[in-house]
Amino acid sequence: MLAASRFTKFTWRPGFDLVLPSVTGEGIGWAESPPLVPVARPVLLTFVGHQQGESGSQDREVVAALKDMTVAGTTDKFLFTFACKTLDTSLGAIEPGDWAHCGSRADRKSALLNSTFSLILPPSNRSLLSTPHIQARLMEALLSGTVPVILSQDLILPMAEVIDWSQASVILPIQRITELHFLLRTIPHSDVFSMKRQGRLLLQNYFSS
Numbered sequence: 105m106l107a108a109s110r111f112t113k114f115t116w117r118p119g120f121d122l123v124l125p126s127v128t129g130e131g132i133g134w135a136e137s138p139p140l141v142p143v144a145r146p147v148l149l150t151f152v153g154h155q156q157g158e159s160g161s162q163d164r165e166v167v168a169a170l171k172d173m174t175v176a177g178t179t180d181k182f183l184f185t186f187a188c189k190t191l192d193t194s195l196g197a198i199e200p201g202d203w204a205h206c207g208s209r210a211d212r213k214s215a216l217l218n219s220t221f222s223l224i225l226p227p228s229n230r231s232l233l234s235t236p237h238i239q240a241r242l243m244e245a246l247l248s249g250t251v252p253v254i255l256s257q258d259l260i261l262p263m264a265e266v267i268d269w270s271q272a273s274v275i276l277p278i279q280r281i282t283e284l285h286f287l288l289r290t291i292p293h294s295d296v297f298s299m300k301r302q303g304r305l306l307l308q309n310y311f312s313s
Contacts, residue, residue, distance in 0.1 A: 109236040110199075111260060116233055123260050125311060126195055126236035127243040138249045140300045143293045144220050149173075149253065149284075151223035152185040152215060153203035153241075160201075160228040162278065166255070169281045170223075180289060183215055195236040201228035202235050209244070216248035220296065221288055226256035226278065234260045243311065246272070246303040251296060253288070255281065263310060272302040 107122040115121075151170070155163065167186055174182050188206030191198070198204045203225050205212065216222055222245040224238060238259060245252040252273040254261075261269045269275065274291070276284065 109234060109239045110232075111234045112231045113233055114231065116260060119265070123234050123239070123262050123264070125239040125243045125262050127240045127247075137247075137304060138217055140249050140297060140304065143297045143300070145218055145250075146181060147183050147215075147219040148180040148288060149221045149223055150183040150215055150219035150250070151225065152183070152188070152206050152212060153225070154186070154188045154191060154206055155201065155203050155228065156198045157200035157228075163225075163228045166225065166278060166281050169284075173285045176285070178285070180285070183219065195240055198237065199227060199229065199232055199235055202232065202237050203227065203241075205237060205240065212244055213248055216245060216250045219248075219250050221253045221274070222248070222250040224252055224254045224256075224259075226259055230258065233258060242273075243307075246307050246311075249300055249304065251299045251303070253284070255284075267306060267310065272299050272306055274299075 105120055105122060107124050109124060109126040111121065111123065170184050174184065185206060190207055192205035192207065192209065195205070222241070224241045227235065239262060242252050242261065254273055254275045255278045257275060257277050261267070274288070276287070
């Protein structure tokens with residue numbers, strides 16, 4: 105068995121290998137965790153990243169659709185950054201097509217603490233099913249009490265054999281990007297709180313060490 109953060113469709117062995125996050129909530133407890141209320145934070149959706157290498161046509165369409173959300177005449181607020189001056193290289197080499205982290209972990213946490221949902225985009229290289237950067241985005245969202253929005257049904261999430269990630273995150277095929285804003289703003293607050301709470305329980309039960 106191989107336990108790692110990086111797998112491709114050529115190396116992943118279902119039922120044998122184990123995906124583990126590259127960032128854990130080591131030592132996290134309820135007292136140190138950010139509050140889960142108010143459920144709705146000032147920013148509806150956040151994504152800060154920089155795609156390494158050349159993006160595919162579908163990735164450009166996704167970025168265009170996200171940018172359109174910010175000028176759609178809505179009162180909802182978004183925080184989107186698709187290029188950055190400083191890359192976080194603490195997670196090691198960045199795969200071509202993957203979305204690298206921008207800035208420091210503290211900067212990202214500050215943005216996430218102000219957001220209700222946090223977006224996770226798949227690499228343009230669709231053979232990449234899991235990377236340290238994808239797993240780090242997922243863990244940082246949970247650590248901040250933010251609901252992950254995973255725009256892919258192909259990515260392998262940590263310990264998916266025993267965890268129902270649909271209870272702690274929003275998982276959509278990337279083709280539904282144009283519906284994303286409507287879907288997020290129509291999720292009842294009770295459901296958002298339930299996902300936040302489930303994410304906190306996953307951190308404590310599975311990823312605290």
